[in-house]
Amino acid sequence: MPTIAIIAPSGYAPNQDNVTRAIERLEKRDWTIKNLVDPNAKYQRFSAQDAIRLTQFYRAAEDPDVDVVLALRGGYGISRFLDEIDFTRLASTKKLFVGFSDFTAFQLGLLAKTDMISFAGPMINEDFGSEQIHDYAFHHFRQCLTQDNYSFEVAVEGNPSVQAQGIFWGGNLSIITHLIGSQFMPKIANGILFVEDVNENPYRVERMILQLHHAGILAQQKALILGYFTNYGATNYDNGYDFGAMLIFLRSKLSIPIITGLPFGHCPEKVTLPIGALVRVNSDAQRLSLQFGEYPHLTN
Numbered sequence: 001m002p003t004i005a006i007i008a009p010s011g012y013a014p015n016q017d018n019v020t021r022a023i024e025r026l027e028k029r030d031w032t033i034k035n036l037v038d039p040n041a042k043y044q045r046f047s048a049q050d051a052i053r054l055t056q057f058y059r060a061a062e063d064p065d066v067d068v069v070l071a072l073r074g075g076y077g078i079s080r081f082l083d084e085i086d087f088t089r090l091a092s093t094k095k096l097f098v099g100f101s102d103f104t105a106f107q108l109g110l111l112a113k114t115d116m117i118s119f120a121g122p123m124i125n126e127d128f129g130s131e132q133i134h135d136y137a138f139h140h141f142r143q144c145l146t147q148d149n150y151s152f153e154v155a156v157e158g159n160p161s162v163q164a165q166g167i168f169w170g171g172n173l174s175i176i177t178h179l180i181g182s183q184f185m186p187k188i189a190n191g192i193l194f195v196e197d198v199n200e201n202p203y204r205v206e207r208m209i210l211q212l213h214h215a216g217i218l219a220q221q222k223a224l225i226l227g228y229f230t231n232y233g234a235t236n237y238d239n240g241y242d243f244g245a246m247l248i249f250l251r252s253k254l255s256i257p258i259i260t261g262l263p264f265g266h267c268p269e270k271v272t273l274p275i276g277a278l279v280r281v282n283s284d285a286q287r288l289s290l291q292f293g294e295y296p297h298l299t300n
Helices: 016-028 050-061 078-084 087-091 101-114 124-128 135-146 173-179 202-214 243-253
Strands: 003-007 032-035 068-071 096-099 118-120 150-155 162-172 191-198 221-230 258-260 273-275 278-283 287-293
Touching: 003 016, 003 050, 016 032, 016 124, 050 068, 050 078, 050 087, 078 101, 087 101, 096 101, 096 135, 101 118, 101 162, 101 173, 101 273, 124 135, 135 150, 162 173, 162 221, 162 273, 173 191, 173 202, 191 202, 202 221, 202 243, 221 278, 243 258
Parallel strands: 003 032, 003 068, 068 096, 096 118, 162 191, 191 221, 221 258
Antiparallel strands: 118 273, 150 287, 162 278, 278 287
16 A cells, blocks of 8 residues: 655644544545654644754655655745755655645745656645545545546636647746746746636736746746636725636736636645646637646556
């Protein structure tokens, strides 16, 4: 049975019941779990002090019994020690690193420094440990990590007709824009960029996407794919400016196609996505399909 090591490089779990549920559910699905997180070590808004959280990466990755390194949750924290991570050391272990949200900082740094593929996917606290079980996330997690070719298709209306192939990369939009101009921002040409976020109103999403545009990053991509943008609220001041209005503007402004409907983000039903892998995208007015190849996976 493959072994998952749980690390907490960012925030702590506000409810330990979620952690217990997640471990039980994964074990029932034939995963062996090593939990490296001490719930009593939390420090301020973080799961532990910076040095401890950094050490968890190495403890998990260098354990010969561990196959997958899975983040407890996102939040904020990896940026505090991003410049201290030995990415080459971690890449040499060939472990599968999984997470999203704040974990995007590590994943893009890993890709920029070593070209190593990691996985945007569900985490312990909000996903596998939520009160309501979501088999869709469990299914795609296993499918992606155990197959050398992984694909899915979803029904989506209103997208442009796109057939493109390139390196798939991205993650949390706030973190991506945070890394612009740094050594941790991958230099991807002819790629497929995906983004998601939470608690960001449409004008903030627009502003961050325009920042990617002004930095010249979007012009180098074949397409921009939007995942879920959740938990935001409009006000009277927005005066009709909502996510749809933002999308219309961006499609008129940008030279690359914008595709919506990727089932990924701060949402219960999410796929798992290989960051840095080759992807083939097919989109039309009724559907969106992604097919991945050439990425590491479990063989046992």
